[in-house]
Amino acid sequence: MSTDPIIRPRPAPGAGLRLFVLHHAGGSHVPYRAWAGLLPREWELCLLEAPGRATRPGRPHTTAAELAETFLDDLRPHLGAPYALFGHSMGALTAYELTLALRDRGLPLPRWLGLSAINPPEHHPRREQRFGLPDDELRDAVVALGGTPREVLEHPELWQLIEPVLRADLRLAECWRPHADAAPLPVPLSAFAGDADPYAFPHLMHTWAARTTRFRGVRTLSGGHFYFLPDPAPLVAEITAAIRAEEGVPSAR
Numbered sequence: 001m002s003t004d005p006i007i008r009p010r011p012a013p014g015a016g017l018r019l020f021v022l023h024h025a026g027g028s029h030v031p032y033r034a035w036a037g038l039l040p041r042e043w044e045l046c047l048l049e050a051p052g053r054a055t056r057p058g059r060p061h062t063t064a065a066e067l068a069e070t071f072l073d074d075l076r077p078h079l080g081a082p083y084a085l086f087g088h089s090m091g092a093l094t095a096y097e098l099t100l101a102l103r104d105r106g107l108p109l110p111r112w113l114g115l116s117a118i119n120p121p122e123h124h125p126r127r128e129q130r131f132g133l134p135d136d137e138l139r140d141a142v143v144a145l146g147g148t149p150r151e152v153l154e155h156p157e158l159w160q161l162i163e164p165v166l167r168a169d170l171r172l173a174e175c176w177r178p179h180a181d182a183a184p185l186p187v188p189l190s191a192f193a194g195d196a197d198p199y200a201f202p203h204l205m206h207t208w209a210a211r212t213t214r215f216r217g218v219r220t221l222s223g224g225h226f227y228f229l230p231d232p233a234p235l236v237a238e239i240t241a242a243i244r245a246e247e248g249v250p251s252a253r
Contacts, residue, residue, distance in 0.1 A: 005056060005074050007047040010036035015044035017111070017243065018083040020075065022091030022098075024117075024226075025169035026142065026162065028053045031229060038236040046083075048074055052165040060168035064090075064176050068097035072105075079108045084243050086114035089200070089225065090173040093118050096211070099185055109187050112243045113212075116192040116235075117200040117225055120207040121178035131170035135163070142166065145199065147226035182211070190216040190242045192235065194227030216242060 006020075007029050019039065021032050029047035036045040048071050052060030061067040071094065075083075079102075087095030092115040099113055130141045139153045152158055189212040193202035202220045209215035219238050221227050228235040 004077070005049065006078075007033075007049060007055065008036075009033045009045055009047070012042065012044035016040075016042040016082065018044045018046050018078060018081065019239070019243070020046045020048055020083060020085050020110075022048050022071065022085070022087035022095050023050065024088045024147070025090035025173050026148065026166035028055070031147075032232075035232055035236050038233055039240060046078075050169070052168065060165050062168050062171050062175075064094050064097045064172055065101075067094050067172065068101050071098050072101050072107075075102075076107075082111055084112040084114070085110045086116070086239060087118075088116040088228075089118055090169055092116050093173060093176050093178075096178075099187060100179065100182055103185060103187075109185075111188070111246050112216075113185070113187050113189045114192060114239055114242065115189065115208060117194065117197055117227075118173075119200050119204055121180075121211065122207060123204055129170075129174045131167045131174055135159070138163075138166070145225050147229060184210065185212045186214065187212060188214040188216050188242075188246050190238075191218045192238070193218060193220050194223040194225060195220050196223060197225045197227065199225055216245075 021035065023029055023032060029049050032047055039045055049056040050060065050067055051058035051070065061070065085095045085099060095113060096115060099110060102109055130138060133141060139150070142148050142153060143150050153162070189208060191205040191208045193200060193205050195202055202218065205218040221234055223230070
C-alpha cells in the first residue's frame with residue numbers, strides 16, 4: 001500500500017514535468033483536480049494536501065514554516081525530476097516558504113514558481129485578521145471571499161468539521177511573518193491576480209520582483225479572489241505558457 005501523500009488525478013509515470021499545486025486556506029485539493037485534463041499530456045499534476053483535511057488527518061499547522069516543512073518531506077522523493085510549484089492564497093505563501101527551504105538546504109529547486117492571490121511580503125501581516133472572529137462574522141467573511149457556498153458554512157455538522165481547520169489556516173496566512181533578510185530566489189517567479197480581488201491587490205503584485213532574481217511579471221485575470229473557479233482553463237493556460245518559456249522544460253509532443 002502506497003504511503004505517498006501526493007494526490008495525482010491523472011498519474012503519468014515518467015512525466016516530463018510535475019506541477020505541484022498548493023491549495024488555499026480552509027480548502028483542499030479538490031477544486032484543482034480538473035486541472036489535470038488541461039495540462040499537457042506528458043506533465044503530471046501533483047496536489048499537496050495540508051493536514052486536517054479528510055484525505056490527510058492530523059493537526060492543522062498554524063505557521064507557514066511548519067506547513068512548508070511538511071510539504072518538503074512530501075517532495076523529497078521527487079526532487080530528481082523536473083518540477084514546478086504553484087500556490088493560491090495560503091498555498092502561495094507556503095510555496096514561497098517551501099522554495100526558500102529548498103534553497104537553504106541545497107536541494108533541487110523548481111523550474112518555475114507561481115504565486116497567486118497573495119500580497120507580497122512587505123504588505124504582511126494583514127491589518128484585518130479574521131481567524132479570531134465570532135462564528136457568524138467568520139462565515140460572512142468567508143462568503144465574501146467566494147469559493148465556499150453559504151449553505152455549506154451554515155450546515156451545523158459541516159461547520160463543526162470546517163471551523164477549526166479554517167481558523168488554523170487563516171491564522172497561518174494572516175499572521176505570516178516573512179523573512180526580512182531572505183536573499184532573492186534564483187527561480188523564475190510569476191505572480192497571478194484577479195482584477196476584482198478585494199484582499200490581494202493586483203497593483204501590489206509587481207513588488208514580488210524583489211524576492212527573485214528572475215521575475216516573470218504579473219498576469220491579471222478576470223474575477224475576484226477565486227478568479228479561476230468558474231473556468232480554470234485561462235489560468236492553466238497561463239501557467240503552462242510560463243513554465244514552457246523556461247529553458248529545459250519539455251514541450252508538447
